Amino acid sequence: MANFFQQVVSGLASGGIYGALALALVLIHRATGVINFAQGEMATFSTYTLWTLTQNHGWSYWPALGATLAISFAGGFGVHQFVIRPVERGSVLRVVIVTIGLLLLLNGAMTWIWSGEVRSVHSPFPTRTIDIAGVAISIQDLGTIGVSIGVVILLGLFFRFTKIGLALRASATNPAEARLVGVRVPLMLGVGWGLATMLGAIAGALTAPTVFLDPNMMQAVLIYAFAAAVLGGIDSPVGAVVGGLLLGVGLNLLGTYVNFVGADLRLPAALTVILAVLLFRPAGLFGKRVVRRV
């Protein structure tokens, strides 16, 4: 039983990371109507920024994280203004291809700037475990769960109660009407990209301590995030987070209790989730079925 709880907690921790990156995908899908294939690479780039600030410039962790988030926001905003906006009016396929190009570009740039060598990133949390009702739980896992859920709640409050948050939602759902009430929609979509990139940075910073930092670090996480976003419903922020947590716990339990799955089949299992959801419930758990008027 103790093992079961440990697996659930560590599943929630990885699920929180999937959820954060899935939420980033959802934010961009709502704003621009495409899946941003470069989301993982953007998150890795942010993590490298954090690594550079702490290792090469001697910053302590929290200020470095703050600066990384600010840089990530600016970077995401810039990517939207200068890379996505020029092609936004074309077909969806064009934007998708541009994001794939961005993925390759960023991956190459990271190898060029930081070399392909693996780096280790420190965790802000102690590596000890604590004892909760007889079960040893890692503080790293608890911290990861706390941060990812905290960030999601903050973001939810921002969208619900602030003027900019409301304008962002209006821009994503009814851009024409938003402009009529005076919202500068392209600016707001840029802010959406900035926020998504910040979420990616958090996901990257939480992932890095448990694996090693290299230019491909977030590629597997991005697949899990896809699965989480599809499971929750690609347009549902709540769905992305719930999908991430479900997926994290599910994959962990599957790996523990179903012998033939193990660690190697985690990724195929996630892909199976994507396939199954798309086949049997395309709108996901929380998504609304899109009805197109013809």
Add this chain to the structure above:
Amino acid sequence: MTALLELERVEARYGQVRALRGITLEVGEGEIVAVLGANGAGKTTTLRAVSGTVRRSGTIKLAGRALSGGPEAAAKAGIAHVPEGRGTFSELSVTENLRLGAYTRRGKIDPDVERMSAWFPWLIERGDQQAGTLSGGEQQMLALARALMSRPRLLMLDEPSLGLAPLVVREIFRIVRELNEKEGLAVLVVEQDARIALAAAHRAYVLEVGEVAVTGTSADLRETESVRRSYLGY
């Protein structure tokens, strides 16, 4: 009467199609002006030219100052445009729609929400309801309330009667008329239903293929043979 909105030889096109061929039109302070005409005459395009949602040429002035730029600039200048087909944020709540209406303004909006609830008593009770789940008439009223939240200098309504029951239409025009009488709100309204539009408006313009065909006071237009036959049907 001083002019609030002035259009001088305004043209607009969609691709190759010239939708407006030089419209000259005026709305005075505190005036309700109707724009009538058949489908494709350029009624909706006239409003879209004013709010900058269509590319246009010619001069458009609000209170003597030239309007340029897109709909964001028009909203900031004090124009509230309720587009055809309601123009509410269907996925957002009633309250959120009202908050967005006041987007260009600084300061508290509670007094305005209160003011709206005096005109539309059901709004507050149903503040949390998703706008898309309201009935057609309620959505039109919400769109109107949303527009008023910006304390506009000019309200532009595009086909407010479209697809609504006669009773609801009458109610909407009654509210518009009262806002005009009590608060001096200037209104430019596009309407298929000439009868109800002429009953509410002080003056009207009749458009034909992108040009002003006839203009005059509502009382005069009701007596004009061609208007009567084409648009009033008697």
